[in-house]
Every structure is written in C-alpha cells, then in structure tokens.
Amino acid sequence: AQSVSQHNHHVILSEAASLELGCNYSYGGTVNLFWYVQYPGQHLQLLLKYFSGDPLVKGIKGFEAEFIKSKFSFNLRKPSVQWSDTAEYFCAVNSNFGNEKLTFGTGTRLTIIP
C-alpha cells in the first residue's frame, strides 16, 4: 500500500526566509506526485505535480519541487516566502497504473511571521 510521510508538522518562518518541506513516499511502482495547498478558509488547490520528465517541477506562486527517485522524496521549496504563504501544505501520491486515488500525507502547517 502507498503511504506518504511529511515529517514537519508545523513550520514557522519569517518573511523572506527560504522554505523546504519534506515529503517521502512508500510505493514500489511508478508514481505521480502532487503538492496541494489549503489557505485558511479556502479550498485545497494544486501547487504542482510531477509525473515524468524533468525531476525539478515548477508550480504556482514561485514554488518548486524536486523528485529524487533514489530517496523516494518530493520536497517542496520556495526561495523567499511571503506572509501570504501561510497555509497547510499536503503532499500526495497516486500510482501511475490504475486509478486516480490520492494518498495524502498528514500535512505541514506553515506560519509566516511578517
């Protein structure tokens, strides 16, 4: 069975700091990887996704993530965070073969201090 681990439960940063949120998955086959964000009071929305090709993917709002197959990781990064990045971030995975069921990590709450 697939599983996703997000080891950082709550991260607090000052504005302009660099961000890296960890995501590791467990699955023996080929996977698609996603980062979703949930801003306070808003819907879950997709930040970025990886399914093939360049392991460094760029998403909305200056976020990027790098897929490292050997480490089963898909860490999310942003060079300089803003107060508006305060949100909960979820890493998710689904199998490249079969159905679209997403397995989510437990989420990382990011608080940016102005």
Next chain:
Amino acid sequence: KAGVTQTPRYLIKTRGQQVTLSCSPISGHRSVSWYQQTPGQGLQFLFEYFSETQRNKGNFPGRFSGRQFSNSRSEMNVSTLELGDSALYLCASSLASGTTDTQYFGPGTRLTVL
C-alpha cells in the same frame, strides 16, 4: 468555468441519524472522488465514481456509500452516524483521462455529529 460545488456547507446531526452530501463536479469532468478530512487522520480516500460506477473504494465501513448520476453529480451517504464521523468531507473532480489528471477540490461539507 464554475468550480466544484458541495452542498450543504455545514451540517449538524445526532448519533444514529443518516446524512446525504452532494457534489457537483466541474463541467466536463467525469470522475468524482470523496475524501474525509479530520485533524487526527488527515485526508483519507473514501471512494471514486466514474460513469455512474464506483471504480475504487477506501477502507471505510459499509455505512459510507455513494453514487453518481448520469450528469456526473455525486452524492455520498453515511448511515447510522457515529461521533467519529465528524469531519470535513471533500469532493474532488477530474477529467478522468488518466492518473496524472489534476483533481479539483470543492470547499467541503463540515459534518458535526452530536
């Protein structure tokens, strides 16, 4: 294009009752998935429907059921409610053209069981 809509947005029920939640996907989307979000368990997959057929099911008891109509709208039903069913129930829709599809999430229905 309108997003995924869910009704009602908030529900309060008592133990033993049953509840029906509704989801209208983005126009043209044929797949609808349901997820349960709780502080303790995070986001967990309930089931997915495509062309009025359940394609995949998560590890939830039979009290949780769903269906999809010919216009892709979906409902989920929870019978004999328990306190632990209190959660945010999220619906997501996608084109269902493959596992790399983006799932677009609705605002959720907040269910409180007293």
